[in-house]
Amino acid sequence: xxxxxxxxFPDRPPAGVSPTADQPAAQASGHPPVANxxxxxxxxxxxxxxxxxxxxxxxxxxxxxxxxxCITDRAQDSFLETVLGVLSAPxxxxxTAVSLFxxxxxxxxxxxxxxxxxxxxxxxxxxxxxxxxxxxxxxxxLIAVLLITLxxxxxxxxxxxxxxxxxxxxxxxxxxxxxxxxxVAGPYFGSNGPLWTLSLEIQLxxxxxxxxxxxxxxxxxxxxxxxxTVSLICTALGLLLGLRSLTWFGPYWFCWTLGCAVAExxxxxxxxxxxxxxxxxxxxxxxxxxxxxxxxxxxxxxxxTGCFWALILLKGLQAPxxxxxxxxxxxxxxxxxxxxSLYAVHKxxxxxxxxxxxxxxxxxxxxxxxxxxxxxxxxxAILFLLVERYSLRVPKWLRQA
Numbered sequence: 001x002x003x004x005x006x007x008x009f010p011d012r013p014p015a016g017v018s019p020t021a022d023q024p025a026a027q028a029s030g031h032p033p034v035a036n037x038x039x040x041x042x043x044x045x046x047x048x049x050x051x052x053x054x055x056x057x058x059x060x061x062x063x064x065x066x067x068x069x070c071i072t073d074r075a076q077d078s079f080l081e082t083v084l085g086v087l088s089a090p091x092x093x094x095x096t097a098v099s100l101f102x103x104x105x106x107x108x109x110x111x112x113x114x115x116x117x118x119x120x121x122x123x124x125x126x127x128x129x130x131x132x133x134x135x136x137x138x139x140x141x142l143i144a145v146l147l148i149t150l151x152x153x154x155x156x157x158x159x160x161x162x163x164x165x166x167x168x169x170x171x172x173x174x175x176x177x178x179x180x181x182x183x184v185a186g187p188y189f190g191s192n193g194p195l196w197t198l199s200l201e202i203q204l205x206x207x208x209x210x211x212x213x214x215x216x217x218x219x220x221x222x223x224x225x226x227x228x229t230v231s232l233i234c235t236a237l238g239l240l241l242g243l244r245s246l247t248w249f250g251p252y253w254f255c256w257t258l259g260c261a262v263a264e265x266x267x268x269x270x271x272x273x274x275x276x277x278x279x280x281x282x283x284x285x286x287x288x289x290x291x292x293x294x295x296x297x298x299x300x301x302x303x304x305t306g307c308f309w310a311l312i313l314l315k316g317l318q319a320p321x322x323x324x325x326x327x328x329x330x331x332x333x334x335x336x337x338x339x340x341s342l343y344a345v346h347k348x349x350x351x352x353x354x355x356x357x358x359x360x361x362x363x364x365x366x367x368x369x370x371x372x373x374x375x376x377x378x379x380x381a382i383l384f385l386l387v388e389r390y391s392l393r394v395p396k397w398l399r400q401a
Contacts, residue, residue, distance in 0.1 A: 041329070041330075041333045042316050042317055042321075042329070042333075043104060043107070043108065043313075043336070044332070044333040044334075044336030044337060044339075045329045045330075045333040045336055046100065046313060046316070046332075046336070047101070047104055047335075047336035047339040048331075048332035048333060048334070048335030048336030048337075048339055049097070049100075049332050049335075049336075050097035050098075050100045050101050050104070050339065050343075051097075051335065051336070051339035051342045051343045052332075052335060052342075052373075053091075053094040053096075053097035054094055054097050054098065054194065054343060054346070055342060055343075055373055055376050055377075056091050056094055056369070056373060057091055057092070057094030057095055057097075058094075058193075058194075058346060058347050058350055059346070059350050059369045059372045059373045059376065060088060060091050060092075060366070060369050062165065062347075062350045062351055062354055062362070062372075063350065063353075063354055063358065063362060063363060063368055063369050063372050064085070064088075064362055064363065064364075064366045064368075064369055065362045065363065065364050066362070067085060067086070067088075067089055067092075069364075070082060070085035070086065070364075070366075071085075071086070073364075076364060077365075081364065081365055081366065081367075084366050084367065085366050088366055088369075092294070093290060093293060093294075095293060096289070096290060096293050096301075096305045096309075098197055098302075099255050099289075099302050099303075099305040099306040099308075099309055100305075100309040100313075101197070101343070102197075102200075102201075102204075102252060102255045102256045102259065102302075102306060103255060103256070103258050103262065103306055103309045103310050103313055104259060104313065105201060105204070105256060105259060106204075106255075106256040106257055106258060106259020106260045106261075106262070106263070107259035107260065107262045107263045107266075107313065108259070109205070109259075109260070110208075110211070110212075110215075110259065110260035110263040110264070111263040111266070111267070113125060113212055114260075114263045114264050114266075114267040115267060117215070117216060118267055121216070123216075125209075125212065127209060129399070130208075131205075131206075132394060132398060132399070133394050134202075134205045136394045136395075136398060137391050137392070138198070138201075138202060138391075139178075139391075140387050140388070140390065140391040141340055141341060141344060141383070141387055141388050141391055142177075142178070142198065142344070143178075144383060144386075144387045145192065145195075145341075145344040145345050145383070146174055146177060146178070146189055146192075148345055148348065148379075148383070149169075149189055149190045149191065149192045149345075149348045150174075150190065152191075152348040152349060152351070152352040153166055153167075153169055153190040153191050153348055153351070153352075154169070155352055155355070156191070156348075156351050156352050156355045156360075159355045159356075159360060160355050160360035163351070163355070163360060165191050165351055166190065166191050166351070167187055167188065167189070167190050167191055167192075167193075168186075168187055168189070168190070169189065169190045172186065173186050173187060173188075173189050174189055176189075177189045177195055180198070180199040180202035180203060181199060182195055182196055182198075182199045182247070183196050183199055183245075183246065183247025184199070184246065184247060184248055190348060191347055191348045192344070192345075192347055192348050193347055194343055194344065194346070194347055195344065196247050198344065199247065200247065200248070200249050200252055203248060203249035204249050204252070204253065204256045207249060207253065211223050211227070211257055211260055214226060215260070215264070220260060220261050220264040223257055223260060223261075224254070224257055224258065224261050227253040227256075227257040228254040228257075228303075230250060230253055230254070231250065231251050231252065231253050231254035231255075231299075231303055232254075233250075234248075234250030234251045234253075235250075235299045235300055235303075238251060238299065239296075239297075251299040251302070251303075252299070252302055254303050255302055255303050255305075255306030256306075258306050258307065258310040259310065259313075261310065262310055262313055262314045262317070265314055266314070266318075271318065272311075272314050272315075272318065274311075282307060282308075282311060285304045285307050285308070286304060286305065286307060286308035288300075288301070288304050289301045289302070289303070289305035289306075289307070289308060290304075290305060290308075292304070293305065335377070337384065338380050338381055338383070338384035338388055340388060341380040341381075341383040341384045341387075342376065342377060342380035345376070345379055345380055345383055346373075346376040346379075346380065349372075349375060349376045349379050350372055350376060353372050353375055354372075
């Protein structure tokens, strides 16, 4: 979930290594080739697309009456409204974009470390700087989002206090969210359901040193196998013990590590091709993930859709960009610059706009979802300008503390 990873401001490669000019020399000397940083706009575009998918999912869910009502009460809608409602059905799978966020997060975090390991297999990271950078990237925006959620939810409560999408706004719940324990020690804050994934992101950042040292000693395949085993065990225990409501990093670790594997493949410079048999297996796993994403086996689906997005991302990093793709990718990349803000703030904005313009009830015309999404993007852009852009670089005083 690279909601917060610095895809467009990556950590620098090792000192003395030029990612572009020095690549042929590195190959000639037998060292692994260095990944091309020019591909990072693809990551921003992927983040923008993922944030837009999740925003569309929740805006459709909050603003529109739903597919069942659209089909059963067709007489109340025009033919165009019915057709548009039916065509919007794939947006119900927008939650699968969260696994794309996780893959991107693993990629962004491991990418610079993969470059450093390529230059020095015995490289020892500065973990203090790593954790400072991650905390500074997350918490300014998180604190701002919690305050915005508090304000917007209070306004929504004032108009429609019985809205079932409103949650706890207590100080204790806020502390639980600040400690990345929502889903473990308490609920997410207010109406801001997407914050459940942010707690996982913070937990996975804390577990990254395990992936790093395992990769350094045994290779990325060992990391993928280990985290897959842990994720399957944690998922099985959650199902057997009835702890599906418990939200922690265990069942999602494999999906995140897939992003690390993408970074390793990109760093190697090798072309990643699947045989026909493996391609069929990948297709079946991906289909199972999308098919199970709305079922009680959502944690299993998360890992399966992670496999889908990991291969799509890897192919996107390796493939040339077609001319007709440049404009939409450019706009998605611009959106990706503040995808963290958009992801973190959109749901309370949707709920507030429904209370303000639609009397707190869903409407039958699905086209109203579009201006609501535009409002979410506008609020996120303002949040980026006021807060998030300052969290992209750790301030000097904190680096020297």
